[in-house]
Amino acid sequence: MHYGSLLNVRSNNIGQPPDAATGPSPCQQVLDDGRRTFAPIEPDFSAEPLPHQERADREQRSSEAALAGADDPADVEDASDMTEAQWESWTDSANLRTEPSAADGFIYRHPKPRAILVSPKTSIALRAPIQLKRPSIRDKVRVRADEGGFVGGKVLLTRDGRTLLWTPLRLFKAGETVTVKVASGILGEDGTAMGGVMWQFRVSPNPLRLYDGPFTDPDDGAEEWRAEAKANYRRKGPDADAAEWHLYGPFMPSAFPSLSTSTEQPAGQPHQEQQQAEEPPLVDAHTASAASSAGCEIEGSSWPKDEEAFRRVYPTMLSETFLQPSPTGSKYGNDTPGNERPYLIITDKHGQLVYWRRHTSQAKQRVVRLTDEMGQRGNLIYRDRLNVTDREGKRRGATKWVEMNHDLQRVRTHKAGHGYQADQHDIAISADGKRRAFLIVDTQLTDVGRWLREKENKGGASGADDRLSEVWVYVPIVQVLDEDDNIVMEWRASDTWPIPELVLRHEGSVEALIERQKANPNGPMDVAHINSVSFTPDGNLLVSLRHLNVLEVDVNTGRINWMLGGSATDRLFNDFAIDEDSRFREQHHVRMLGSGHITLFDNRNPPPGDGSTPKYSRALELKIIKHNSSTTSDGDFPYSVKTVWEHRGPYGLAMGWVQRFANGNTGINWGGLANKETPFYQEVTADGSTVFEMKLTSANGAYSTYKGVWWSRPTRPPLLTMNEPLPAAADTDTPIPAALHFSWNGATNVKEWEVYGGLSSPPSLLLGRLNKRLFEHRWPLDQHTMQAVRQGDFSHPCGGGGAAKTGGGCSTGYYYFRVVPVLHDGRKGQASAVLGVKAKQAAAKKKKKKQKKKKKKKTRGNGY
Structure with missing residues (x-):
């Protein structure tokens, strides 16, 4: 076995705006996380439906068959021919509640009541606190869309026995309002009867193609996978080019990693990788x-x-040319076409290469690790792009998480649901391996000016300006799937905060937002930057929003248990009393230890407008303290936080990774942007002594570095x-x-x-x-x-x-x-x-x- 490190290369986080030629998006929000309400503005569901393109209708019709075809005909409830009289009569007899209440017995609903910007591919879910009787869930759900009429669906009880999942037989249309009615009479195994409920949500006005995730079976990319595998092996080329590829690969000697370690080398194992790197090209x-x-x-x-002949490449880290100086003078690199694609690399504990694989595309790749978060077992998992066939018969890129076994063969692909693409920053797998949590970035239009005007009409502070127009925004989502790929929980930032509020906070003022829109009218705004997710020891989710805070989300209810402010510490985003020593900014890779403490990488980027250069970044361990009452001496915060350990190192503007080991040591990736003096991996003891460190000899970088037990037997x-x-x-x-x-x-x-x-x-x-x-x-x-x-x-x-x-x-x-x-x-x-x-x-x-x-x-x- 090798106790080695898994490295993944770094690329820029450059997003592409979706088609802006869609109708206006509603900005009214009702924001109830089950614990508090943030001055909601009621959405006007009586308004005319938002306009959408004729092409969206065509996409809608071509997608009907995708959701049809249930395995068990008994589970299909096709109510599409329901009459108005039947709808009203069914409602009267169902004794429905129109607002969430403990009396109805359900602890989770998706989509939330009055949710907006919902995927047209959404399912509908309800969860009870007790086991349900399967026969009692049938003929209890009715759904009506204001444009598409009554909608039939397939109902099932997920493997946990508590979650009712209803999947429509057709896709919802862009911008339409959907009404859900669930009749009373769903029974628990103990005989408890759930109450009836009714609520509404509104579908995103985005065209359907923006939710066109992989329209194929998860393994239909196998053909493309085989073609990609061949691309990793050299099949032809001039002899003059062969020599450089033979010995050095695409990067030449200057990109080789160097190793510095205080531990002793095994006898007879000198650092010969440097000797190889210095040989002249053949x-x-x-x-x-x-x-x-x-x-x-x-x-x-x-x-x-x-x-199938091998392409002879000696892999290293990123090419020096991967992050070229930007022509605009930005401090970020320019991810130009034609540069070499990033690599997945495994080394042993002595820094010697064990495995390498070139990614399918040059698109951003972030994380590679074992399916076991603790690094003691499991398969290898990483994110890559495969080309799949979409609904129009066209080949296009689709992002999936790929799982490889110890034979280095692909055994499974993991993808998000509801038509979303899984984000590249992180993936979480529960300790029992049954649940996966995906990060999602959903691009939506929001009208900040309209939101401000409506807020002013309701007596709130405004600052509304007619010069404000709609802006594209990256909206964070976390989605949990069970072992059967059922979506059993979805947390959405748009259900928690007003998206216009996040936009204004990100830009600082209305004037700044106006100037930003002039300069880049179609560029999406990354108002939260979701960058890590993990399961806590008790099965909840720990989520990092780099520009805002850290959240603990209850997996059963979808509610936020607490918010720990990072860059944002006002009460809208924070439940903690935080001293200056425990304050962090622009964090990465947040994890909860068995003790309940939290570890994270604190980049410590300065606030916007602050021109100072931070002196250091740090690996940080925090203790969470819950107070007995909401009224405390710490400014009425229900929680406080205390620093129990830190290790300071070189300042890294971006990226970063912290991993705690059973012996108390901590592995750290110091992030940064192509700084060869910054270690891409360092392991330190509890007292801060360095036991292992690796750097790159040239300006390259790794987004994540993960250490775990790994063995493999290639085929x-x-x-x-x-x-x-x-x-x-x-x-x-x-x-x-x-x-x-x-x-x-x-x-x-x-x-x-x-x-x-x-x-x-x-x-x-x-x-x-x-x-x-x-x-x-x-x-x-x-x-x-x-x-x-x-x-x-x-x-x-x-x-x-x-x-x-x-x-x-x-x-x-x-x-x-x-x-x-x-x-x-x-x-x-x-x-x-x-x-x-x-x-x-x-x-x-x-x-x-x-x-x-x-x-x-x-x-x-x-x-x-």
Whole structure:
């Protein structure tokens, strides 16, 4: 096993605005989290429905079939032919409550009463505090949309036995108001009867295509996955380009990681990765790689014809050119097309590479870790983009979380529901592995001017300005799915705060917002920046909103238990009395320990308008103190917080990661933006002593660094390549000797390598053994072997003297190599495929013969 670190590269957080040619969006909000109400403004559900494009209607009709087809016909309740009289009569007899009440017995509803900006693909959910009787949930739910009429649906009881989930048989239309009626009479297992309820919500005015998540089965991306896998392996290319790819990969030596550690190196394991990095690039390397057939002959001087041949890349961190200076002078990098895509990298505890994988796209990739948050078990999970087929038959990118097993094979993809795309910053998996929590960023239009005018009409402070227009806003959402992919909880920022309030807070003033809209009218505003989510020890959710605070959300009710202010500490966003020492700003990676303490990375960015440069960032541990009464000496806050541990380090404007281990040590990724002096990983003891640290030798970065127990047994064979000897370069007196290069990407149980050579395929002569200490090993070839390759006489002892002849498994003009890994238990692992190297003399004769034949044909063609 390897107790290693999992690294993921960093890219810019650049969003693309959706189509702005949609109708106006309602900005009225009712905001009740079950514990408080923030001066709500009632939405006008009697108003005319918002206009939407004809294209949205077409998209609506083409999507009907997607939600039809229930597995159990008994669970389908098609009430689409319900009459008005039946609707009214059903309502009268159901004894419905129109407001949430403890009397109805339900502790969770989705969407919330009077919710707005709801996905047209939403389901409807109710949860009781007790187990429900399955037969009693049937024929209890009726749904009506003001534009689409009565809607049929499929009802089911989720595996927890408490959650009723109703999925419509058609999609809701953009901007329409939906009324939900649930009749009384749903029974608990103890005989308790739930009361009837009725409520309304409004669908987002956005066109349907903005909610067009992967319109295929989760595994329908397999074909694209295979195509992407081939893209990771080199299939063709000029020889002049081959040398650089062979040794260094796309980044060249300056991007290699360096290692600094106070722990002792194992005996016989020097830091040879630096020695490899300093070797000059090969100019005319033989880069043939192992083919799938053990007897396949491959010419070492040409690219292999097998499509599955490995592309020879030595992976490192991000390219120096990945974060180029922005032409606008921004401190953020310019994520330009054409730069190399980011990599997923696993190293062992000595910093030696174990596994690498190039991401499918250059799109932002953030987190890679094990499915077990504690790092002791589980599969590898990371986020990537796959191309899928949408409802119009077009191929497009879809973001999913990909899970790989210990064979390094994709076993599952995880995606958000309700048509949303999962965000790249984080994913949470419950301790029992049954629930997953996704971060979502929903782009919506909000009319701040209209909201301010309505607030003024109701007697509130205004500052309304007719120059204000609609703005695009990133609205945070957290979604919890169970083991059957049912959406059992959804928390939305638009149900908690007025989105216009967040917009004004983010910009600071109406005037600042007006200027911002002039400069960038279609650019979405990231008013909260959701960047981490995790399950707490008691099963609730801990959510980080970087520009605002940290939340604990009750998974059963969807309500906020508490808000811990970070950048925002006023009562709208904070329930804590916070001293200056415990104040944090622009945080990342918030987690709750078994003790109930919270760890986070405190970037400590200054407030807007403050031109000062922070002196440090820090890893921070906080203790939460709950008071017995809401009236306390701490300014009437129900909670207070106290710093119990911190470790200061270099200031990082963005990114950052903190991980607490069982021995009390803490792993820290110091974030930053492409600063080679900042460690991308450091492990410290409780007293702050450094036990392990890694940096990059050039200006690159990693968003997250995660440490855990990992082992793998790849199904692909080891890679074997060869370079022929090269003369010394002009600036050095050292020639480059001929050598074999071999590695097994991802393997963690290799003890040593056996190198074989010979005139037949597969070769059987053992040339020697080599203890495995590096990711890639180099085996210098002796004079006898290289003379055989150069002269073509193959007078090597294994050939028995004389020239090789065709027959008996031998092939004239070839010499063969193969490597075999020996595992720690003494068994032999999967061998590389055979590398056949063609003698230069034989190759030259063959070329000359071919040219002569071509010349003869040409002569005949001219009539001579």
